[in-house]
Amino acid sequence: MNFAFSEEQEELRKSVRRFMEDKSPTSSVRAQMETQEGYDREVWDILNNQLGLCSLAIPEEFGGAGFGPLELTVVFEEMGRALFCGPYFSSVALGANAILQSDDEVAKADLLPSIASGETLVTLAITEGDGRWDLDGISTTATAIDSSWVINGEKRYVIDGSIADKIIVVARTTDGISMLVVESDAPNMTITPIVTLDSTRKMATIEFNGTPARLIGTQGASARAIETTLDLAGVALAAEQVGGASRCLEMAVDYAKSRIQFGRPIGSFQAIKHKCADVLLEVESAKSAAYYAAWAASEQNEEFEISAPLAKAFCSDAYFKAAAENIQIHGGIGFTWEHDAHLYFKRAKASQLLFGDSSYHRERLAQKIGL
Template sequence: MDFAFDETQEDLRQAVRGFLADAASESETRRAMQTATGYDGAVWRRMGAELGLQGLAVPEEYGGAGAGPVEVGLVMEEMGRALLCAPFLSSSVLATTALVRGDDEGARAELLPGLVSGDRVATLALTEDSARWDREGVALTARPAGDGWLLDGHKTFVLDGAAADTIITVAQAPEGIGLFLVEAGADGLTRTALPTLDPTRRQARLEYREVAARRLRTAGDGWDLVAVVLRHGVAALAAEQVGVASRALDMAVEYAKVRHQFGRAIGSFQAVKHLLADVLLEVESARAAAYAALLALQEDEDVPAATSLAKAFCSEACLKATESNIQVHGGIGFTWEHPAHLYFKRAKTSQLLFGDPDRHRELLAQAIGV
């Protein structure tokens, strides 16, 4: 695998970083996380109109750029550095992948242009009270009703579930797992925002009581598509974790240079040097793991092993980097006014999203036949 980024990819990184320096500054992030939806709709639409970020992985015939997982990962990494409040993971990765990799041309033609422009937000609803990310965790039922389907049950921990316009719901149909399109205003659907540790990424609980839905056509078993979507989500999240960890390390290094104790910068103390050197090693190793997973997706090689390895390693590296950032900052790192706690909270919730490191080490062992 070639880990070098080409000129176009580096240009994309710099364009996104420049945009987020203004649109996702610390003050803007704190403002956005207090809004009803958890993000700034104007910034979200600008991301589509000015940079085309929501359409990166969408084929050109639907208004997208036709780029691959690596480009999506570059964008996610920069969003992690900025701690952007936006439904990019839920809408532009999970939901978009379900539509693009599914077998429903009508749904693609109907929904993808709106997702690309930023005028529509979608999400994937999979987990329930068991908090499982596998087939056995799906208990919500779907039954035929005329030309459509009716859904009964619940979903929880749904990313941006209270703000999404379209919810791609994973349900147990009579013949197996299926994916169903539900509109936000559907009768019988109740959406409740959940109190979460991380205020920069919203989650919701959804209750379905005979909710009308359309089935998303898939080639074969619906769970096969869900598994593909989850692998794309895992790899994209790993890249975001690299961005979070990288920014936390930068913050710690910058502070260690200017904070003086006993007449010298604390960064000159051996204990601080060793701590930051260890974090640097973790961050760079996590970056290699994340982009190996993204390349595996792009080249369709050893995908289950690469994505689970990335999720397990990047989750722990990100948490270590954000914890160390707080440690280097000392007392001020524990205050609400300092952003260190926001990065730590994103790291902790991301560690659990799509399954914790232990779960992904188990999946990795299964993938390589151990």
């Protein structure tokens, strides 16, 4: 078993890193944080027209490049490293994956090509007022009226919900959990942007009051597809967290080498050495967990259900520790708005809670292995 990335995958990493360094420096990140949309449309067009990143893991028959989770892991890791502001995670890790996991070939042929080109932004709406990410928390309902459907309920923490062209809504029907797609300009729907700890990832609350929708797949048969989508999104988030943690380690080490105190670099003091060494261990272990989960996802084997919650739990804690220690090593300046350390800290904390916190995923892991 070889966990090393191929030459082509490493070339992809180099291309994405160059793009992020050019188009997503922290000055750009800060600028997009202050906007309502939260991303630069021109950068988004270049990302798709020149790099084709939205098409990466979509099958060729639906206008994609036909790659898989390993290539996405490379991309998400580099985006996490740069705190990239854009609807890539919502469209690719959530929306596209939900459609791909469905049994609706017509919906795939209809929706995926425009997602692959980046023309259509799509997201997934699951969580409700109780903040739960499991399907038992779904109370939003979808009702069939003649040959159409309407949705009633409220969804919270919808990533890029205010800018998505299409929203995949998880709702409860008479036969069970179903997926439906709602157009952003549909009537009887209210979309409200919300302020969160992490301004680099925009979220919204969406209220449905008899909102017309289109059913995806078989009514009441979407539970498995949604669970798999959430695991795939968790693996993508783990890769993003690895990228962010790696960047925190780089920032801390660079500062420890250059900051002079008592006539010597602070990196020469044992306490700082220990902090950096501990973070390095966390980052390297997180890489192993994320890469293993991505490999299992690409192989579509039985290990995926175990490795996905493991990666999400471990990488969440590793990123948070790396971001917190980065601030500690920087000292007073690390707490200021002007320094970038707090941007990573906020992303780390918000990501730790996204799709459920570490305790939730450890409990899922324990149940899956029979503990």
